[in-house]
Every structure is written in structure tokens, then in C-alpha cells.
Amino acid sequence: MAISRRKFLNMLTIGSTACLALLSPITSWAAWASDAFNATSPDDAYKNLFGSTDTVDSDEVKLKVPKIAENGGAVPVSVKTDLKDVESITIFVKDNPQPLTATFQISAKTIPDISTRIRLAQTSTVTAVIKAGGKLYSKSQEVKVTIGGCGG
Amino acid sequence: MKVKAKSKNNITSVRVLAKHPMETGRRINKESGEKIPAKYIQELTCEHDGNVVFVAQFGTSVSKNPYLAFSFEGGKKGDALQIRWNDNTGDVAKVEAKIK
Numbered sequence: 190m191a192i193s194r195r196k197f198l199n200m201l202t203i204g205s206t207a208c209l210a211l212l213s214p215i216t217s218w219a220a221w222a223s224d225a226f227n228a229t230s231p232d233d234a235y236k237n238l239f240g241s242t243d244t245v246d247s248d249e250v251k252l253k254v255p256k257i258a259e260n261g262g263a264v265p266v267s268v269k270t271d272l273k274d275v276e277s278i279t280i281f282v283k284d285n286p287q288p289l290t291a292t293f294q295i296s297a298k299t300i301p302d303i304s305t306r307i308r309l310a311q312t313s314t315v316t317a318v319i320k321a322g323g324k325l326y327s328k329s330q331e332v333k334v335t336i337g338g339c340g341g
Numbered sequence: 342m343k344v345k346a347k348s349k350n351n352i353t354s355v356r357v358l359a360k361h362p363m364e365t366g367r368r369i370n371k372e373s374g375e376k377i378p379a380k381y382i383q384e385l386t387c388e389h390d391g392n393v394v395f396v397a398q399f400g401t402s403v404s405k406n407p408y409l410a411f412s413f414e415g416g417k418k419g420d421a422l423q424i425r426w427n428d429n430t431g432d433v434a435k436v437e438a439k440i441k
Contacts, residue, residue, distance in 0.1 A: 221383045226400040263404040285402045286367065293411070294396040300352065300412045305397075306404040308365075 226289050231281055231316075234289040238279065239325055244318055250328035252317040261309040261334040269302035272321040278303055279320075284313035309334045344438035346422050353416030353440055355387060355395070357409045359426055365401040382407060385426040389416055416440050 192200075225237035235242040253267040268278050278301060279292040290307050301319070309315075309332055316329040343358040359382060366379025379401065387395040394413040416422075418440055425435040 220396075221398055226383075226398070282402055286365075287400050287402065289400050290402040291400065292398045294398075296392075296394060296413075298392070298414045299395050300414065302412060303397075304408075304410040306408045308402045308404050310402075 222289075222292065225292075226287060228289060229287060231283050231288040234281065234287075235318075238289065238292065239318075239320065241325065244325040244327040247326040247328065250317050250319050250326050252315070252328040252330055254315050254330055254332055256331070257333045257335070258309060259335050261311070261336055263306045264309055264315075264332060264334075265304065265306050266315065266317075267302070267304040268317040268319070270319050270321070270326075272301070272319060272326065274322040275301040276320040276323075279318045280305075280307060281316040281318065282307060282309055282313050283316065285310050342424065342426070342434055342436050344422065344424055344436055346416070346438050346440045348416050348418050348420075348440045351416075352412055352414055353389070353420075353422075354410070354412035355422065355424075355438075357385070357387075357407075357424060359385065359407045359409070359434070361406060361426075361428065363399075363401070363403060363405045363407060367401075380428060380430055380432075382426045382428045385409065385424070387411075387413075388423040388425075389413070389420065 222238055225234050228234035228237055232242050249270055249272050251269045258264045275295045277294050280290040281288045282290050293303050295301050312333045314329050314331050316327055318325055318327045346353055346355045361382050364377050364380040368377045370377055381401050382399050385397045386393055395411050420440045422438045427433045
């Protein structure tokens, strides 16, 4: 089998990645919000992550997610806001076995506008929560799923 | 992991496609009937010029081969970005990408 130039470069990258992985200690582990991610109800996840379930429904939170998702395995989601002093953006899927899907820390330089793809086990409400100036703002939308994304 | 970063009007937009199975731990291997152990990215960070500009924490309901788009202020053409993820089994991947 001939090795193409591109493949060779890829191999180099993989090799150096492995070396770097050995050199750098895993420091960020403790920061992963395990209690919140392992929570099985949205309220528990809220409490573990924010210390409160007090959210204000707000149109300032711009959640973009399809109304109907054919494939629950990859549902595109975008969240953005014009709110000031944004600290974090978090996505919850209410009816997933573990509702907390992803949380993004927004620094002073990060623009509060993110996109990703998420899984939905079944038709569910997707909620985006934005923490700004110490307050929690949220926006929800229902997504209908034809094929679940967490099936076995 | 594929990373594309572009700078325009002093704003750098970054798109990341991480290659990862994102196993939830709930899927069952149809042949053996055993559960496939969980393996998913827990944290993905992006560094620019020694500063962490973005941190994402994932649970199991992020799609396989996670896609992520975000942007931050600053960053010039030719600057380097360091992107790194670690998963629940301790695997780590790191890439450096140049801003275009």
C-alpha cells in the first residue's frame, strides 16, 4: 500500500498528538461538572450547575433548532444573544436520560454565539439557558423526532 | 480533529469537527448483547496566545463526531490556536491550527 503525502502528514500529527498527551497532565478534569451531567432530571441538573432552578423566559436568548428532526442522532442547534456580561451558555434536552447536554463558558472575549449538534432520544423540549450578569435567561422549543438518537 | 479558523474584522470564527464515537454507555452491542462502555468527550478548550478563549463541556447527548462553531474577539491571520479535548476514559487530543 502506497502512503500518500496526506496520509503521511496525518500519521505525523497523530504521533505528535500522542506525545503531547503524555506530556500534559489532565488538569481540567475536576472542572467537568459531573454531578450536573449525571443528573437524570432537568431540575437536578439546573441545581447542580447553577445552584438554582430560577430561570426567566426571555426572547433575548435566540435558540435556533429545527421543529422536526428526522434523525435524532444529530440535531443542529445554535444559541446566541445580545445580552451583556454573558458567563455561560447551556443546552438541555428535557427528555434525554441525562438532560444536560453541553455547557459553554463564555469569557469576556468570546462572542455569545455558538453552534453544535446534539442527540435527542425522543421528541423533547430543547432549552438554552444563558447566564448573564448572575441571572439565568432561558428559551425553549419543542423538537419532534422521527428516529431517536440514543437507541440501542 | 479538523479545525478551521478565519479572522475578519478582528473577530476570529472557529469551526471544530472532532472525531469521536461519543458512546453514551447505553447502547447495546447487538451481537454480544453487552453494553458498549461510555466514551465521550467531556471537555474541549481553545487557547489563543496563552489565553483560554473558549471552554465547552459535553455530556453524552452531544452527537457523534461533535461539531462546534464559536467565535472570539482578537486573533490575526497566521496566529496559532491550540485546541484540545479530553474524554471520560482519559484520552486526549490536541491540534494546533493557524488562523486564516
